[in-house]
Amino acid sequence: MHRSLFNILSGRNTRQGLWGLPLLVALLISLWLTVETTQFATAENLFNLVAQAMPLIIAAIGQLVVVLIGGLDLSVGSVISFTTAVLALDQPAIVLIPAVFVLAALIGLINGLAITRFNVHPIIATLSTQYIVLGITRILRPVSGGTVPEIVIAAVSGSFLGIPYPVFWGIMVILAAWKLLYGSRYGLHLFAIGGGIASGAESAARNFGVSDRRNIILAYVICSCFAAVAGVFLAGRIVSGDPNVGLLFELDTVTAVALGGTQLSGGIGSLHGTVIGALVMALLANGMNLANVSPFVQTAIKGGILLAVVGLQSRKKMGL
Amino acid sequence: MAAVLANPIARRLLRIPPSYFVFLVLLATLWIARPNMLNLNIMGIFVRQIVPLGILVLGQLVAMRVKSIDLSGGGIILLINYFISSGTFPGASMPFFVVLALATGLVIGLFNGFMIGSRRVSAVIVTLAVSIILVGLVQFLSSGNPPGDVPKLFNDLYNTKFLSVPTPVLFWVLLTALVWLLLSRTVFGRYVASVGENAEAAHFSGVPVQRTVILAHTLAGLIAAIAALVQTGSIAVGSVRVGLDLPILAVAATILGGVVFGRGDGGVWGPFFGALCFALLFVVMTVLGIDEPGKLIAQGVIILGAAIFYGVRVRNP
Structure with missing residues (x-):
């Protein structure tokens, strides 16, 4: 018993990674905020917090899928900005909402194809699409403005039984991701491919009949689509298109994923860890705002x- | 496609860094669009603007030769610009600032190198995080407003000419030659090449892999500090935005110049022309009336295109 508890807390001998510690950190921050401030432990603030954290949680889950296969998607932030810009194009919602996801899937497809077919390093491929998508976003919407369809605003601003809609949406997205990672063949393949890549045997999964190329491409498509969901969410909250709303989001998602105990070299990680990691980030932001920390210092x-x-993760590979 | 790539002439052509072709194409475009702009004086001004980038490329190239990357240049440039322009060191002389800048670059580069070489953290994450921390810090210290002026001597030096060639450009060429000597004529250069080619093989051949990576990053930090000094001289004022897009441009120029993560086909002069390509690209885009978003797209397309160019070649050796 003692031993298994230790294993869970340290993340040793497990495919889930170290997620007990961030949970502890999250609880400690909550406790500290409850004691220090009167505004924190109110139902209103907590729901607000969850609603604020939701875009990060969703985008981080997408990033997790890519990180599990030992990749990294730096285009997440641009895809989020791009989504809000497309949603504010003043077209009917029935056209815009499917269009957003088709375009995001296309960006993911370009990333995946460049990486698998043309042998480009994931960081370079997604860095280039980050710039290309950001450029297109700035052409569509040089400064923030426009209005997103009414239905998007309604979907994130209402509440049911006193619980705001974003909480329900978040639970649905997390359940879908849970099914994808732990209840499908694809999820198992992700862990298999990532485990092979992390230990330096890139063809390990292929040798067991798992198509690595197709699954890797699909991982980047899924990541972009999750980023688009996060973008729709943000668009609903800010009510307009904003070319800078996704700025540095890719790093926030990587931080959340790494904070949740997922190894960036691939193969080890968990959905609940990532959600906890994103919540820790949101709690910290909430706490720093309550403590009046300058936004510049918050970035630092x-x-x-x-x-x-x-820096605390160990890996074999050096360099990139 | 494989058949075309197997052709000996095609393979020979694929070994030439794309920067030379792109440079010629851009030169031809400019010659057709604005033939009168192609004279030494105007070109000198355009090339002079690109010197900070060109110097940063040298550091990037050393980092990329050891299969790493350095994206912290933006933060280093901003911090050094802040040191010089904020008046934190009243009455300080130019040598003091130069030493301070070099020391700053050295320390940050050493930190990057330690994290990447010793702790084995992903280089992208380390250098991006360092850059974010430095940018956040500088913006906090200057509360989001541009700091004060730069000592006049910086800009005066930047504006000098030697035999009608701007001094910064000569300085850049000199520095490039030095890095070329370092990489091709010294033991360290050999180490860098072997670590990039195959780190494991290098380790078993007795090459101090870890030390080489740390040194390469320290050098990259030092070179970024030199780029920061030239950049500060060029804008002559304090700024909280200067140089933030330079690291990514430096990556683009380096890849365009034929140096891709461990592979050093372009040597030092390939990336040199890669940086020159960006000088011309900005001129061409300004001439054609393409503004900032178009430049972002062009950067992305160039990085992706050059990387695919190499990826295809590695796949069909």
């Missing part, structure tokens, strides 16, 4: 957290 602190959590 986020960078420091990223450096610390990734």
